[in-house]
Amino acid sequence: MRYIKLGSTGLDVSPIALGCMTYGEPDRGHPVWSLTEERSRPLIKQAIEAGINFFDTANMYSQGSSEEIVGRALKDFADRDEVVIATKVRHPMRPGPNGAGLSRKAIFAEIDHSLRRLGTDHVDLYQIHRLDNATPIEETLEALHDVVKAGKARYIGASSMHAWEFSKLLHLQRQHGWARFVSMQDHYNLLAREEEREMLPLCADEGVGTIVWSPLARGRLARANDAATGRSASDPFADMLYTEESSDRAIIDAVAAVAKNRGVSRAQIALAWLRHNPVVVAPLVGASKPSHLDDAVASLEIELTEDEVAELEAPYTPRADFQGVSDDAELARISARIGIRPAAA
Secondary structure (H helix, E strand, C coil), rough: CCCECCCCCCCCCCCCCEEEHHCHHHHHHHCCCCEEEHHHHHHHHHHHHCCCCEEEECHHHHHHHHHHHHHHHHHHHHHCCEEEEEEEEECCCCCCCCCCCHHHHHHHHHHHHHHHHHHCCCEEEEEEEECCCCHHHHHHHHHHHHHHHHHCCEEEECCCCCCCCCCHHHHHHHHHHHCCCEEEECCCCCEEEEHCCCHHHHHHHHEEEEEEEHHHHHCCHCCCCCCCCCHHHHHHHHHHHHHHCHHHHHHHHHHHHHHHHHHHHHHHHHHHHCCCCEEEEEEEEEECCCCHHHHHHHHHCCCCCCCHHHHHHCCCCCCCCCCCCCHHHHHHHHCCCCCCCCCCC
């Protein structure tokens, strides 16, 4: 494994990050595709043995169960000083006031809850899991700065928002001397390339590393057009993200053609394409089978030619902007599942 720096920091991370939303007790998360601790641990161990040192979870994944499972596995299988643990804050965690959001009170409470569940005294990357428009952004940014200064997080990061919003946050952090965001978790793949317009150039200019969520478009880039999985049949959020544009089939077919010519899997080609953009530090790979990790690691050895990149990119057509379109609906879905009313956004 060849490690790389996270953005302009000195932090060494693997160019594959293990996305840990899959790991969580089904009765606390997604009954169809969440994996129990017994089924999760071998995959986390496999990732470590492959050299992956970057693990991303969130407090809301299976209502804290993901953090618990990941924390215990890393304690048993890894050296804490070698792994990079990332988690997130923002979404609803409990009913009643202050159970969600990015207020100073919520951030200070949730970092302690996350540390307890993870079984560590600090996280390496603490990320805001979308913006909270009900809280003054200065309050959020100063609270995150204080979390870093308290030693509970080494770095802070953000996730999907408009580029102008992220630029404003970075400006405020610079103006006040607060700890700056070192990473941006973005929705980016061959079926969703709108971030190439503004967000990715902004991150490149600011030295912010990009961590990609849904790098395989919820599995669409790893299987045939007419194939389905248990998760795809029970994932309403995916229906918000991907509306079956007419060009999607052409893109998926192009991935299949390049993969066939090389004699590798579709997933390897789709993941290798992401590295064509130098601002991408690591895709978040959600592995529910050993083969998913095998494909992710194997993709690091693939260098696509200019002709292959052109073949993969040619069918793309502009899409509706994800930011602000589906997040409120997803927040409502999360809140409904755990029986609470989301904070105003």
